[in-house]
Amino acid sequence: MFRLSSFVLAIIAGAAITGCGWRSQDSAAEGGAPALNATSIGPVPGPATQAVGPHNPYNQDHAALTEGRQFFVRYNCSGCHGGHAGGGMGPSLRDEVWLYGDSDAHVFDSISRGRARGMTAWGTKLPQDEIWKLTAYVKSLRTPLEPEAPEQ
Ligand code: HEC
Numbered sequence: 001m002f003r004l005s006s007f008v009l010a011i012i013a014g015a016a017i018t019g020c021g022w023r024s025q026d027s028a029a030e031g032g033a034p035a036l037n038a039t040s041i042g043p044v045p046g047p048a049t050q051a052v053g054p055h056n057p058y059n060q061d062h063a064a065l066t067e068g069r070q071f072f073v074r075y076n077c078s079g080c081h082g083g084h085a086g087g088g089m090g091p092s093l094r095d096e097v098w099l100y101g102d103s104d105a106h107v108f109d110s111i112s113r114g115r116a117r118g119m120t121a122w123g124t125k126l127p128q129d130e131i132w133k134l135t136a137y138v139k140s141l142r143t144p145l146e147p148e149a150p151e152q
Contacts, residue, residue, distance in 0.1 A: 056104040058136040060145070068137025069147045071130055075122070084150040085141055090119065094141045107135045 058064035072078055072085070080090035091099060100110045111131050114121030122131060140146045 054105065054108075056108070056132050056136050056139070058132050059104070059139075061136065062145070062147075064133045064136050065140050065145060066147045067130075068133040068135075068140075071126075071134050072137055075126070075134075077134070080118075084148075085138065086150070093138050102139075104135060104139070107138055108132065111135060111138075 058068070073083075078085070080088055081093050082088045082090075085093035087093075087095070091097070098106070100106055100115055108131055110119060111134055112121065112123035112128075114123075122134075126134075137147070
């Protein structure tokens with residue numbers, strides 16, 4: 001009797017151990033530690049899709065562009081992006097390359113939520129209104145509407 005029950009116990013224990021081993025392997029694959037390439041800190045470069053979002057209420061508004069330029073200097077965007085946004089520690093905002101998309105919504109999002117490699121999130125510090133004006137200013141660069149364009 002004693003031998004039989006210990007034999008049964010051994011079988012149960014064996015099954016439990018194998019069962020556990022099996023389950024933990026499974027859960028790691030399904031929802032345990034996520035795979036490294038699935039983990040990103042903040043938004044990742046390159047728009048997967050064109051953002052559909054609100055359009056800037058200040059596009060083409062000269063007074064707003066001038067204010068945007070003032071904010072750009074006041075909030076020291078120029079400290080990282082250069083006096084006329086030609087680039088520095090941060091990327092140029094004058095060139096043709098947009099790391100995170102060029103639509104109004106993308107640029108607003110870059111400023112508001114920040115970007116992974118060193119761009120501050122301003123959304124908690126500035127009213128939306130000011131972020132839209134900054135967006136309008138950034139998007140006016142290299143166009144005839146740009147306030148205070150650098151001398152060529
Ligand atoms: C501390 C330095 C720093 C400051 C201050 C800063 N930026 Fe940036 N900004 C960056 C860096 C670095 C990136 C690129 C981030 C990346 O590649 O992930 C960036 C990216 C951006 C982008 C996206 C550019 C693209 O190609 O898609 C915009 C737009 C932008 N900044 C606007 C602003 C504005 C407007 C301000 C001021 C309110 C500002 N930044 C202040 C460092 C800064």
